[in-house]
Amino acid sequence: MKEQLGFDFGVEQPQRLTKVSPARLSTFDDCPRRYRLTYLDRPTPQRTGPWAHSTLGAVVHNALRALFDLPVVKRTPQRAMALVAEHWKDAGFADDEQAARYRARAKGWVAEYVEDHDVSEDPVGLERWVSAPVSTSGGRPSMIIEGRADRIDQRQGELVVVDYKTGRRAPDEHEARASQALAMYAVASARTLRLPCTTVELHHLPTGTVAAAEHTPETLRRHLERAEQTAGDLRLATDTLDAGGDGDVLFPARPERRCSWCDFRPSCAVGREIGPAAQPWDLLAP
Template sequence: MDDMLPGMPAALFVATPTKLLTFADCKRKYRYTYLETPRPSKGPPWAHQTVGAIVHEVLADFFGRWPAARRTPDEVVAKMRSSWRSEGFRDERQSLDWRDRSTSMVLGYLRDSDPYYVPRGVERTVAFTTERASLRGRVDRIDERPARDGSGGTELAIVDYKTGRRPLTSTDARSSLAMALYVLGARRVLHKQCTLVELHHLPTNTVAAADHDDASLARHQRRAESIADDAVTAEARWHEGLTPAQADEAFPPEPSPLCGWCDFVRTCPEGRRAAPPRDSWAGLDDSSPIPLEDAS
């Protein structure tokens, strides 16, 4: 910042929820993901993330790009087949099995959908700024629905698709930093009332919903700003130039049983001691917990 003109405000820290949560969860992973050049080698793609990505793509097409006449089961099946990829699966048999299971999951979710319904946003980027940070993210879907207060107007609802194994609860929806930041961003960008967040869990075809109020949103914003402040301080040290030992001190690992799911565990001795690397397909059937944000 030494070349900043006198009197000019400091640049805002630009971040997505994923970037903030990566810093909060493990500063070494943050360093490897956002700062190291070249980036350390990552492990193989995760099969459960392949499933989540394809399902998200198909639902984005269904709600955001296809006309009503195309929103049929046959079109969904064809799109799932043409979009399918085999990254991370154990073998072709497992890949094809999960293609069929994922197709059934999407068809079940869409069974009662209105082919003429047009959401307010699909894969919509929303953003807002605070005094210290510029926060943005891409929302799976933003619905505009009749307001529940009886005013006759409309309100927005934030919808996030989840394809992981674990059933979700209203606590998951309320505690999600990403969902709260999406609410604040949608309010700023779309100029509409928005308090409702929904996690749509496709494997069980259930919805975990929560209503935010000003107090809960303020708590999430304060948390986001606190993480951003710490990241700014750490990045400033990084850009000053650090020895490897100093870098490890500024960006320490956070070893835990979840390290086995980290993309960089193979290059992190502390992570390998905490948990061995998982097979790339383990997230499909293994009963061990996966971080919610990594479980699609």
Template structure:
């Protein structure tokens, strides 16, 4: 257990958080409890096509960028999609065939733009693939798995760039990259873990071939850190109170019903969520 000195001089527990934990807490506290605290964990919803597709693309890119630059070809990239393909959550065979071919095209085109020597969008040196980052940051231990970490030449010398792959319907822009709590936490953790300069974050949206870039400074990182710490302290305190008195579960972890409840994977355990929105089809989140 990680500790630091509290205000009274006694050791205070550092709360371990990942971007997904923080996002779930801020989105819906009941979903947070059902996902991370209840044991045994309640059954969750079935697979969703958008998540399946995202995992396939991530796994294929992980394999491609794990190879020497000369082997990061478009043909190899398309084959990796086939190797990692899963049809879970798709509507039917026709939809499977459509999105399998799209994923092959996305990853192959991405390899042409990024992965081969002389590519128009060079990657630099890959210093981390699905890299687990963990570092104490104030009142929390920020943890998470970054899709890719590149080392590139910056204005002040070599620096680490945090890259996150996206395959969903939304096409990200620079504001999305700048506002992303996950990317900011990865920057903070990468600085401590790798002991190298790091301030640039990038969202690589494969369906649109878009790269959304933002450069963090001390002020923007401090704002993200402050928000994440406040959430970490709050969720840690709520978890401790629940452990002390399980009867307070509904009080400490109320639902936040809304339209997004249609895609929630624990909606079967939440009457308020089911009343707020009809269940989305398993393939509803696919990029058009």
């Protein structure tokens, strides 16, 4: 398998490897200050309340995971809608009316998903934790990539990584190919489950769009090289902070429009200066 992928996973690991997940890397890339507030500062600084779009996404993910845990004969549109109701939460919505409207939409999304897709095959992974020590230089591993994939299918002897989306915009093939998270899941899935994995898919529930991309060893390597660079910067900043460095200098804020809906806006004066805070329901799919 490792010859097929073209990566050296190594046998002996060095004494110290940086563990990185897609969430940690993207957080650091987007805003080092938010990374520090999320993962390093203790006690955890003040955060905003729940966001409706996050609640909605979690409900749909949980409903689909529960659906695939059922026997095949019970994976019906009606059961999928019932699972949305069972997992539903109102956190972050403007009021009961808005929550009810999106609960009905989520039921429709999962029902249509079951109708339009073959759900008779059992995935090899649901919310599966995958991990792999990797090296992009052919030497000893430089980092451990890890994370939890929404779903991993096995099709014709190969693995396919599936990621559910409930956001405002339908993804396309370019977005699937450009996703560092999906690339990392593909490499880690191949290592964990001992099967080749080059196909990644984004399944957008609101529109029914399936954006698929086929990776090559070279495209996966480019994603890993970028991850390795970020992991090195992250490790250096963290080590320097532990040695007494200035956290504000080592983990600077990168103020952008996203500061309006950052979880740590209450704890970041720089972010609050960018503009007014978003409402908890502003990022819901229209």
